[in-house]
Amino acid sequence: MAALLFLYLPIIVLVIQSFNTARYGGSWQGFTLDWYRQLAGNAPIQRATVNTLIVASVSTFFSLVLGTLAAWVLHRYKGGLQRLHYLLVYAPLVIPDILMGMSLLLLFVQAGIPLGRGTIIIAHTTFCFSYVTLVLIGRLQDFDDNLIDAALDLGARWPTIITRILLPLLGPGLAAGALLAFTLSVDDFVITFLVAGPGSTTLPVHVYGMMKFGSPALVNALSVLFMAATFAIVLTSQLLPKEKS
Amino acid sequence: MSAFIELRGITKRYGDAVAVDGVDLDLVKGEVFSLLGPSGCGKTTLLRILAGFIMPDAGTVRVDGVDLTRVPANQRPINTVFQNYALFPHLSVRQNIAFGRKIAGVPAAQIRREVDRMLDLIQMAGHADKRPHQISGGQKQRVAIARALINEPRLLLLDEPLAALDLKLRQHMLLELERIHRDVGTTFLYVTHDQGEAMGLSDRLAVMNGGRVEQIGAPAEVYEAPATRFVADFIGDTNILDGHAGSRPRPDYLSVELGSLGRVLAWCDRPVAAGKTLHLCLRPEKIRLERPNGGVDDDWNRVGGTITEYNYFGSHTRFVVRAGALDLSVVQPHRRCFLDEKPFAPGDPVMLSWHPDDGYVIPGNHGVPAEAVLQ
Amino acid sequence: MKAGGGDGLLKRRGLEILLTAPSLIWMGLFFALPTFLVFLIAFRPADPWGGVGDGFTLESWARLGNPAYPLIFWRTLWLSAATTVICLVLAVPVAYWLARLDRGLRRWMLILVILPFWTNFLIRIFAWKTLLHPEGYVKELLLFFGFSDAQAQLLYNPWAVLIVLVYSYLPFAILPLYAAAEKFDFSLVEAAWDLGAGRLRAFWSVFVPGISKGLLTAFLIVFVPALGSYAIPDIIGGTSSEMIGNRIAQRVFTDRNLPHASALSALLALAVLLPMVAYLVQLGREQRRLRKEGGAE
Numbered sequence: 001m002a003a004l005l006f007l008y009l010p011i012i013v014l015v016i017q018s019f020n021t022a023r024y025g026g027s028w029q030g031f032t033l034d035w036y037r038q039l040a041g042n043a044p045i046q047r048a049t050v051n052t053l054i055v056a057s058v059s060t061f062f063s064l065v066l067g068t069l070a071a072w073v074l075h076r077y078k079g080g081l082q083r084l085h086y087l088l089v090y091a092p093l094v095i096p097d098i099l100m101g102m103s104l105l106l107l108f109v110q111a112g113i114p115l116g117r118g119t120i121i122i123a124h125t126t127f128c129f130s131y132v133t134l135v136l137i138g139r140l141q142d143f144d145d146n147l148i149d150a151a152l153d154l155g156a157r158w159p160t161i162i163t164r165i166l167l168p169l170l171g172p173g174l175a176a177g178a179l180l181a182f183t184l185s186v187d188d189f190v191i192t193f194l195v196a197g198p199g200s201t202t203l204p205v206h207v208y209g210m211m212k213f214g215s216p217a218l219v220n221a222l223s224v225l226f227m228a229a230t231f232a233i234v235l236t237s238q239l240l241p242k243e244k245s
Numbered sequence: 246m247s248a249f250i251e252l253r254g255i256t257k258r259y260g261d262a263v264a265v266d267g268v269d270l271d272l273v274k275g276e277v278f279s280l281l282g283p284s285g286c287g288k289t290t291l292l293r294i295l296a297g298f299i300m301p302d303a304g305t306v307r308v309d310g311v312d313l314t315r316v317p318a319n320q321r322p323i324n325t326v327f328q329n330y331a332l333f334p335h336l337s338v339r340q341n342i343a344f345g346r347k348i349a350g351v352p353a354a355q356i357r358r359e360v361d362r363m364l365d366l367i368q369m370a371g372h373a374d375k376r377p378h379q380i381s382g383g384q385k386q387r388v389a390i391a392r393a394l395i396n397e398p399r400l401l402l403l404d405e406p407l408a409a410l411d412l413k414l415r416q417h418m419l420l421e422l423e424r425i426h427r428d429v430g431t432t433f434l435y436v437t438h439d440q441g442e443a444m445g446l447s448d449r450l451a452v453m454n455g456g457r458v459e460q461i462g463a464p465a466e467v468y469e470a471p472a473t474r475f476v477a478d479f480i481g482d483t484n485i486l487d488g489h490a491g492s493r494p495r496p497d498y499l500s501v502e503l504g505s506l507g508r509v510l511a512w513c514d515r516p517v518a519a520g521k522t523l524h525l526c527l528r529p530e531k532i533r534l535e536r537p538n539g540g541v542d543d544d545w546n547r548v549g550g551t552i553t554e555y556n557y558f559g560s561h562t563r564f565v566v567r568a569g570a571l572d573l574s575v576v577q578p579h580r581r582c583f584l585d586e587k588p589f590a591p592g593d594p595v596m597l598s599w600h601p602d603d604g605y606v607i608p609g610n611h612g613v614p615a616e617a618v619l620q
Numbered sequence: 621m622k623a624g625g626g627d628g629l630l631k632r633r634g635l636e637i638l639l640t641a642p643s644l645i646w647m648g649l650f651f652a653l654p655t656f657l658v659f660l661i662a663f664r665p666a667d668p669w670g671g672v673g674d675g676f677t678l679e680s681w682a683r684l685g686n687p688a689y690p691l692i693f694w695r696t697l698w699l700s701a702a703t704t705v706i707c708l709v710l711a712v713p714v715a716y717w718l719a720r721l722d723r724g725l726r727r728w729m730l731i732l733v734i735l736p737f738w739t740n741f742l743i744r745i746f747a748w749k750t751l752l753h754p755e756g757y758v759k760e761l762l763l764f765f766g767f768s769d770a771q772a773q774l775l776y777n778p779w780a781v782l783i784v785l786v787y788s789y790l791p792f793a794i795l796p797l798y799a800a801a802e803k804f805d806f807s808l809v810e811a812a813w814d815l816g817a818g819r820l821r822a823f824w825s826v827f828v829p830g831i832s833k834g835l836l837t838a839f840l841i842v843f844v845p846a847l848g849s850y851a852i853p854d855i856i857g858g859t860s861s862e863m864i865g866n867r868i869a870q871r872v873f874t875d876r877n878l879p880h881a882s883a884l885s886a887l888l889a890l891a892v893l894l895p896m897v898a899y900l901v902q903l904g905r906e907q908r909r910l911r912k913e914g915g916a917e
Binding site: 004006007008009010011013014017065066067069070072073076077081082084085088089091092094095096097098099100102103104105106107109110122123125126129133183186187189190193194204207208211212216219220223226227230231234235 | 636637639640642643644646647648650651652653654655657658661671672731732733734735736738739740741742743744746747748749750751753787790791840841844845847848849850851855865868869872878881882885888889892896
């Protein structure tokens with residue numbers, strides 16, 4: 001219980017502070033919605049939000065395609081090639097963000113690729129892809145391979161098997177993977193900070209700037225909105241009916 | 246007897262291991278044929294080759310004269326009932342059964358009629374809209390059978406279909422399978438390691454061991470006249486006594502020298518050179534157990550011994566009798582109430598007797614010590 | 621059953637390679653190659669325009685001899701180690717408690733534990749900054765009880781960084797430990813009680829070894845990212861609490877010396893490699909032990 005308090009105390013204070021009239025936090029000086037009102041008219045924040053959503057959507061799509069393929073191959077085949085494959089897919093999960101961001105930055109600089117939305121998408125796809133694979137491999141382990149044999153036995157061809165058997169049964173796994181990828185992408189700061197170029201700022205990078213140089217109260221309000229959105233997504237995903245088994 | 250399904254020289258290797266080793270098999274149209282053997286004997290591999298899930302390294306598969314060896318699973322007129330049923334969990338019972346027909350592009354109205362007929366056949370008309378997780382193991386089994394049979398396959402493969410069910414349900418499903426087979430008349434190939442299922446259900450069966458077929462025949466044939474020591478050993482309980490061929494006191498009978506047990510008479514219509522090593526196969530239930538002063542008015546084989554152990558099983562009692570240097574397993578059914586007889590007890594001297602016809606001679610293996618192997 | 625798998629058609633090598641290619645190429649291009657570049661560029665000179673020059677030089681490595689660096693390396697190491705230890709000590713009882721809850725309640729508690737992990741971590745860091753702010757609530761509370769004087773600075777020191785590191789990585793420690801605790805057979809703890817062990821003793825000598833694999837994963841998943849921390853010391857800490865990550869970012873953004881940043885990154889990569897190899901070795905040992913124990917079957 002104490003651990004839960006430790007986890008939530010800062011968040012609760014943040015929410016309270018976002019309604020505090022005091023500009024630099026501190027003691028309670030009265031209730032206000034002013035900070036939220038200021039956010040509504042803030043064009044750079046809106047641009048950053050749109051950019052964040054674009055980046056997250058595209059990276060989620062790519063990492064879902066790559067991750068599904070990788071999970072399937074890793075599940076289906078064993079051998080030397082797959083051990084290498086496994087290592088490459090899983091290593092990014094334990095590499096510190098700053099290292100991954102640095103190495104990608106060096107690649108883009110050396111290859112002469114201009115930093116911008118494209119480089120952010122490449123970077124996000126790379127780390128989201130590992131997580132998607134992780135989630136899907138777990139789902140595939142619960143999957144009964146005999147079902148594929150059964151469908152083949154009843155005359156189905158691969159396109160039918162994919163659309164009628166695999167996708168419906170792996171659907172919840174794909175949704176979970178997509179949700180995770182999207183959230184990770186929206187959340188990422190360190191890697192994005194390193195590979196972002198002018199004009200391709202995402203929301204976390206923008207928030208970072210505000211934290212360093214802007215009004216703390218405004219950051220509080222923005223954070224609360226951001227948090228409310230993530231909590232809503234997570235809670236709905238948890239409340240969705242689970243596949244009975 | 247026209248060979249409806251014809252397997253010739255089927256061989257499949259995994260690395261150095263030979264899973265199936267040059268198997269020839271002919272199935273007659275409409276029969277129930279079982280592949281029986283211990284796990285790892287190659288029976289499942291053979292079934293998967295027939296289904297088309299794996300390709301043999303050598304050999305041909307013919308159905309009704311058509312070579313199907315290289316035809317993939319989804320284009321074969323053969324369907325499978327899987328060991329764990331492999332019902333699609335996201336589809337209802339009705340949708341599961343309809344799956345194959347839908348793929349074949351059959352009009353919806355006709356599929357409906359056919360599925361209804363199938364649901365009647367498996368007596369599950371009331372469960373059409375349930376999901377697989379909502380029905381019992383025995384019901385899943387029946388749906389799996391219907392899902393395969395609706396496609397009117399030339400051959401139905403059943404891969405240990407009852408292995409996941411408990412004993413009572415297994416016995417019930419065995420009768421159910423028999424009924425379904427009577428109704429549809431499709432050729433069944435039944436794979437199992439359970440001799441009871443195989444004997445009870447099949448018209449003929451093949452006993453497999455180490456990737457090879459040891460014997461093919463009707464259940465009674467395989468039980469009463471096992472072709473090899475492995476078959477004698479695998480099917481039912483048996484006393485396998487090592488001995489030597491002796492003289493032929495009359496046609497079709499052979500005098501067998503059993504060492505410490507002396508000489509007994511056994512049925513043997515094959516030529517055997519005198520002095521040759523052989524095994525005498527003697528089923529425990531064929532041996533009569535009596536007090537030593539029993540009658541001596543026939544040509545039965547008689548051997549004296551002492552009871553060393555017994556286990557009461559309700560329908561029968563199993564004794565171990567020390568005879569000479571050998572321990573023999575003897576089973577006595579309880580035709581009369583066990584309690585009103587003076588029961589045999591360990592240490593009692595007894596007389597064992599059996600008819601010469603019930604001792605079946607199988608060729609000897611080299612290097613097997615001349616001692617009885619008690620099953 | 622697997623050996624005979626229903627993929628006679630699929631088991632062809634070509635298809636495997638074809639299906640593996642996209643992800644293998646992607647990871648080769650955007651993970652393996654860049655990691656290799658880090659080590660390569662550390663040996664290149666910097667050019668005056670913030671790029672990378674040609675040739676070979678040890679200049680970047682020589683600059684690591686700067687007396688400020690050993691101090692920063694040491695701080696990075698002890699902060700990460702302390703974070704890991706504190707996280708594990710806090711997370712083990714939480715995992716035990718979660719695993720013993722009944723199913724319905726457990727699910728909601730688990731969501732409660734994970735939820736902060738889903739919030740943006742910059743926000744979590746910023747929340748702490750608000751909390752520890754000179755005019756923040758914690759300071760007021762400490763002043764009220766007389767634990768602190770008005771001049772004391774709660775922010776911008778290594779202790780503040782440590783608190784926020786623990787806060788940020790705690791969920792990462794709880795999850796693998798919970799996963800291990802959920803599979804743990806709690807009748808073993810009862811058996812230990814039955815044999816006379818006290819509650820604490822049973823917890824320590826039966827439960828903790830029982831979740832050793834989870835501990836191992838939790839260690840890796842906290843220690844390695846902590847080594848590479850950047851945002852936390854940057855926002856919460858001052859110059860007195862910089863970690864390697866801050867220096868890497870400074871070389872990139874402040875004086876734009878990529879080779880120097882590469883040398884620092886290469887050093888960090890080596891530091892990260894060590895616990896990872898230790899993890900793999902320990903995992904291998906664990907699996908061998910399990911195999912040996914399960915050898916009877």
